[in-house]
Amino acid sequence: MSDWVQYLPLVLLLVLFWFLVLRPARARQRSVVSLQDSLEVGQQVMLTSGIYGELVALSDETVELRVAADTVVTVARLAVARVVGDEAPADGGEPS
8 A cells, every 4th residue: 555655746746747837838739729720811910029910921831921011021920929900019009
């Protein structure tokens, strides 16, 4: 009986680690994949660097983002952090 009892704290730590670290990380990864799959041309997005713009073109690994009237940049698709939609950026400026 004492054989399995000595391993109980280790097992509890592993279960706690799974609930506090691995499970939320998987949920975040699923939401990122879902966001990347749902991108469409014309959407207002924010990059992980905080740059706002409108999606002009999509490919498998890159997106073209209009950040100003005559300025289109190509960035990695994974750099898109979120779709902004109709909401304004936190500083109150226009997203385009």
